[in-house]
Amino acid sequence: ASPPPLTHPSFPSSSNDAAPILTSSVDLSTSSLELSIQTRIFKIIVIGDSNVGKTCLTFRFTGGSFPDKTEATIGVDFREKAVEIEGETIKVQVWDTAGQERFRKSMVEHYYRNVHAVVFVYDVTKMASFRNLQTWIEECNGHRVSASVPRVLVGNKCDLMDHIQVPSNMALKFADAHNMLLFETSAKDPRESQNVDSIFMSLACRLKAQKSLLYRDVEREDGRVRLTQATETKSNCPC
Numbered sequence: 583a584s585p586p587p588l589t590h591p592s593f594p595s596s597s598n599d600a601a602p603i604l605t606s607s608v609d610l611s612t613s614s615l616e617l618s619i620q621t622r623i624f625k626i627i628v629i630g631d632s633n634v635g636k637t638c639l640t641f642r643f644t645g646g647s648f649p650d651k652t653e654a655t656i657g658v659d660f661r662e663k664a665v666e667i668e669g670e671t672i673k674v675q676v677w678d679t680a681g682q683e684r685f686r687k688s689m690v691e692h693y694y695r696n697v698h699a700v701v702f703v704y705d706v707t708k709m710a711s712f713r714n715l716q717t718w719i720e721e722c723n724g725h726r727v728s729a730s731v732p733r734v735l736v737g738n739k740c741d742l743m744d745h746i747q748v749p750s751n752m753a754l755k756f757a758d759a760h761n762m763l764l765f766e767t768s769a770k771d772p773r774e775s776q777n778v779d780s781i782f783m784s785l786a787c788r789l790k791a792q793k794s795l796l797y798r799d800v801e802r803e804d805g806r807v808r809l810t811q812a813t814e815t816k817s818n819c820p821c
């Protein structure tokens with residue numbers, strides 16, 4: 583009898599180089615094993631001070647609009663969006679984290695576990711939110727997030743042009759020093775929506791290129807099937 587199909591295989595939680603989460607199925611009904619990979623899921627966390635607009639940015643990307651009203655995020659809100667890159671459908675799972683310490687402290691370990699990419703957000707109209715980035719980066723590093731996990735920097739609320747406190751050149755310098763791309767944008771301004779999308783799409787592209795899943799082996803143990811997976815580096819992504 584065929585073993586039941588494998589769904590959502592779990593991967594080691596201690597890994598620094600988190601494997602993409604997969605939804606997959608195994609069909610042993612033919613002599614040659616057919617493996618169909620349906621969807622890869624990339625976990626992207628959004629980190630930064632409270633009120634910088636993390637919820638609005640993630641909502642803009644996944645829902646295509648600016649929310650009328652938001653409340654401080656408690657713990658985490660998950661939002662998912664399926665995107666197509668070079669013919670492959672990928673699920674981007676965005677973890678909209680809480681900026682307030684009291685709403686995040688019990689969740690921090692979960693934020694960073696098996697994360698595939700990190701988005702650091704500051705508010706261009708609040709210098710303190712930019713200064714605090716150093717603390718957010720230290721928290722991230724303190725949770726053993728590998729240097730190979732892509733990170734980007736986002737300056738939000740660019741629509742408030744008369745109130746800008748963080749000059750672009752200062753933000754660029756910081757981004758360069760930390761090997762991050764900088765996006766200055768607005769979750770509110772609909773003309774910026776493509777720019778918001780490109781934050782997440784550029785990461786998804788990089789992750790797709792980085793983590794091409796290679797099934798090396800299929801082993802039978804006591805009638806059970808185990809998939810052995812590995813990653814290989816490819817550089818054919820246009821992003």
Ligand SMILES: Nc1nc2c(ncn2[C@@H]2O[C@H](COP(=O)(O)OP(=O)(O)OP(=O)(O)O)[C@@H](O)[C@H]2O)c(=O)[nH]1
Pocket residue numbers: 630631632633634635636637638639652653654655656679680681682738739740741742767768769770771
């Ligand atoms: N003008 C302007 N306001 C924004 C923008 N993005 C968010 N806001 C406003 O900023 C406030 C905070 O936005 P949130 O997205 O809830 O902030 P957050 O970073 O998720 O905050 P926490 O959940 O507490 O960590 C809200 O009043 C939003 O309407 C933007 O691009 N432009």
Ligand SMILES: [Mg+2]
Pocket residue numbers: 636637638653654655678679680681
């Ligand atoms: Mg929020």
